Amino acid sequence: MEAPRVRVFRVEGLDCADCALKVEKALSGVPGVVQAQVSFASGKAYLHLEVPGAEKEAERVVSALGYRLKPEGDTTRGVLGPWRWALASGGLLLAAFLASLFLPGLAPWGYGLAALIGVFPLARRAVAAFRQNPFSMQTLVTLATLGALLIGAEAEAAVVVFLFLVGEVLEAYSVAQARRSLYALSELLPRRAYRLKEGGVEEVPLKALRVGDLVRVPPGERVPADGVVVSGQASLEEAAFTGEPLPRPKGMGDRVYGGSLVQEGSLVVKVERLPEEGFLAEMERLAEEALLKKSQAERVVDAFSRRYTPAVLALAGFVALVLPLFQGDFLGHVYKALALLLIACPCALVVSVPAAIAAGVARGARAGxxxxxxxxxxxxxxxxxxxxxxxxxxxxGKPMLVRVVTFGVSAEEALALAKGVAEGSSHPLARAVREASGPKALPSEEHWAVPGLGAFARVAGREVGLVRPEAWDLPPEVEAQVRALAEEGFSLSLLVREGAPLALLAFQDTxxxxxxxxxxxxxxxxxxxxxxxxxxxxxxxxxxxxxxxxxxxxxxxxxxxxxxxxxxxxxxxxxxxxxxxxxxxxxxxxxxxxxxxxxxxxxxxxxxxxxxxxSLAALPRAFRLSRLTLGVVRQNVALAVGLKGLFLLTTLVGLTGLWPAVLADNGALVLVTLNSLRLLRARV
Structure with a gap:
């Protein structure tokens, strides 16, 4: 049976964690979709498909919920969120306000029309998603708006809907800013490359590059793809994705990342990985995977929010249906209950953690x-x-041969023998022997290794080995040299021929x-x-x-x-x-x-x-960023819970009503998102 294919889509209109959960549940029920994962932070859906064409049904299901599923890379520019509905509702609200000044009899009709126009897209999404989540924020706002119209609070109903739509537009904008910061790394790649060919240089788009191509990178240009320097000397600035402010010198044999900026000098680079498969693409992939895995704080907040909303709804029902039996004022208690419906929306709380985590992951990617x-x-x-x-x-991790102490042979002969043995070993010390300056390796054959002891070969018909001094029976004078060199901090290898020590090779790692x-x-x-x-x-x-x-x-x-x-x-x-x-x-x-x-x-x-x-320099930055992110998570949760608790109390005692409740809800949503975005510019 063929393994499920994984397709990645962008979900347009996804402006809160609750929306992501709705879309994920809907996609999981599509025939042919084995697994669906939707990330609010990245705005992407990952579908594991086992039936060809299942994505068409997935697009239809998501469209019915009021969102759009588009292939990755197919993005929409411009203003995000329900801005057209917000504009229409706001225009009617303003017209109704003006009518209240000059034609008071028409004002209620104007406010009512503004409320109905504004609540229409919310009601449509609430109905489409009712099976997945009957307590969605769209459902709660729709009920509160319709309830306000029924009790004659048309003006407040219109203000509630308008503020909610404006909040959704602002939220969509701030979330899009976070996502753009997360994927800004890919924009570091240049649009063109200068490929070397017989007779000169040709300018080609990045998509034309192939593994093995040689490209010239002049000063002021960015490296087009991951590769290795084959000629030239230059200073490269990698601050955008390593966090290192100082440029690094690069020369022949050094590896370079696509997106690095050549400040001084010029390089010829051999392409080892295509631009779309290179290091920057890998960083984005890791960041996306990180956003799909919830932190402990996210799981705690999710569990709390699942209990919070039904609890506040139960309180609203008690206020609307039970309290009037003892205190009277049925319409007044219904009004309070409608305000509680808006306070029951857990959106700011649900977003508070993933928004901070997403910003922390994105900032980390730009800090190495x-x-x-x-x-x-x-x-x-x-x-x-x-x-x-x-x-x-x-x-x-690249030891260098720094000293050769011989016993009865010349240093040149010892090094030539050692190089002959090292030809057949991949050990780091053997590589250091091969790369050491001096005589060429003597011809060798029959290479073999003894685990825990060393490497051996036949050189000029005799058995020669590079072994660990501790594992060999040493004469006193050789043992004294081993102790002296070890005390200086060198790593040692003993060259032996048919059991007799010939030389000690001392290595040092920088x-x-x-x-x-x-x-x-x-x-x-x-x-x-x-x-x-x-x-x-x-x-x-x-x-x-x-x-x-x-x-x-x-x-x-x-x-x-x-x-x-x-x-x-x-x-x-x-x-x-x-x-x-x-x-x-x-x-x-x-x-x-x-x-x-x-x-x-x-x-x-x-x-x-x-x-x-x-780089190792990024290690302290990792800890600082983790602590900063956890601090922002705590601030966000305190802000979301604090505002909800404050307006819950003030609504119950009659100090606040519908529009302050929705303003607090949307305000908290925007505030926790903006607070999270601070991490993108934090100094770590």
């Missing part, structure tokens, strides 16, 4: 932090410890330039960093001292199981974030409260992690 879920963004704010791997995380500042940033946030490494204690202490770690913050000689055990222990003492890049870090990354992987790491580490980091 890729959150894979809203839950990861939320959990990061609560950890106390930060465990960091050494090689490839705090260092560049600390990342941003490592010291990243650790200082973590300390300023009150976090406790810990280095977890499988390297020797002397090497770990040398690196730790160089980047500002204290000896008690270093754990050396750890196996992957040891790392996992320490992470589990810290997770139980208040939460731990694990930062790594290798296959051996994957178990600890998956077990930590939050796992973070650097972008240059292995695929296993990136898949196990909850957060991707474009």
């Amino acid at each position: 932090v890729l959150f894979k879920s809203g839950a990861a963004l939320e959990r990061l704010a609560g950890v106390r410890y930060v465990a960091l791997d050494k090689t490839g995380t705090l260092t560049l 600390p990342r330039l941003e490592a010291r500042e990243a650790l200082a940033g973590l300390r300023r946030l009150g976090l406790k960093p810990l280095l977890l490494t499988g390297d020797r204690e002397t090497s770990a202490l040398a690196l730790g001292t160089a980047i500002g770690l204290f000896p008690e913050e270093i754990r050396a000689g750890l196996s992957p199981v040891d790392k996992l055990r320490l992470v589990e222990e810290m997770e139980g003492r208040g939460g731990v974030a694990m930062v790594g890049d290798g296959v051996n870090d994957a178990p600890a990354l998956a077990r930590a409260t939050v796992g973070l992987a650097v972008a240059e790491g292995t695929e296993a580490a990136l898949q196990s992690a909850d957060v991707g980091l474009l």
Whole structure:
């Protein structure tokens, strides 16, 4: 049986989380749709289709609800929301007000017509979605408006509908701003590329590029696609998606991202990934996936809102039907009940969390932090410890051969033999041997490796190996050299020929330039960093001292199981974030409260992690952004619940009525959205 296809659509008219839930429920019932996911934050629907043509029925169902389902990329420009209905209702409301000044007898008819014109699109959507959600905000506003007309409050009914429509327009605008910020990364790509061909350069659109093409990037232009530099030197500014304000030097062999800006110099880049499949597209995909996964705060708010609306509706029924039996004034109590209907709408509360999470995810994408879920963004704010791997995380992960100590042979002969053995190994130290300057490798054959010991080959007919000194029986003078070099912090490999030591090769991994500042940033946030490494204690202490770690913050000689055990222990003492890049870090990354992987790491580490980091410098920014986002979530919830509670009380005591209630509801909706949008410009 063929696996379900996933199609992505944009949902136009989707202006609140309640609307997204309605559309998702409707799409889930369409024949041929195995699964439907609708994200309010991104404005997209993800349909898992098993029947060809099911999308046509899906479009029809969504259209019946008052929304539009369009293929991804087919967007509509212009004013969003029900602005035409708001304009018509507002015009009639103004005409009715003028009539009240000069022709008072016509004013009620004018107000009534304004209310009916304005409530029509809301009533249509309420009826279409009644099965999915009988307590939708459109249903509540429609009932309140019709009820006000029945008790003779035409003017207030017209004002209520007009304010609600204006609120929907403002909300649609603010939500669209958030979505544009989320997907603004793709706009960094240029519209054209300068492709090299025989005889010169041709200007082509991005869609014409193919993997393997060579493109020239002159100063002032953006790199058109992910690739590797084959010639030239330049300074590249990547601030838009790494958060790093200073340009980085790039030269032959360096990888570059599509969208990077060449400030000085010029490059020739070999295309490795098409523009639509490159790093920026991957960042957008991760952000979209994050918005589909609810945080704990979202789930709590959703659960509360499902109980809040029926509770307030029950209170409205009590006020309208029971209180008049004891206090009289039936119309007055009905008026209060209608105001309570508007207060029962949970929209501001429901939007308060996803709006902040969406803005936090979008801001993270522009600061070099890729959150894979809203839950990861939320959990990061609560950890106390930060465990960091050494090689490839705090260092560049590219050891260099810095010293050769020989025993009875020349340095040139030792290096030539070592290069011959290294030809058959993929170990990082073997790669460093191959890349070392000096004599060429001697011809070698029959390469093999012994796990835990080293790599071997036959060179000039004799067995030669690069082995771990600790695993070899060493003469006293060689053992003394091993201890001396280890105390200096070098990683060591022993060159042996038919069992006899020939040379010690000393390697050093370079600390990342941003490592010291990243650790200082973590300390300023009150976090406790810990280095977890499988390297020797002397090497770990040398690196730790160089980047500002204290000896008690270093754990050396750890196996992957040891790392996992320490992470589990810290997770139980208040939460731990694990930062790594290798296959051996994957178990600890998956077990930590939050796992973070650097972008240059292995695929296993990136898949196990909850957060991707474009550079180590982005690590403190991830924590600051998480704390800022959680603060905005709390502010939004307090604002939404506070305003609802305030107007619930004032309505019950008769101080406020219909139009203040809808103004408070829409006002809270717009305020929590605008408060969330602050995160898009927050300094992290």
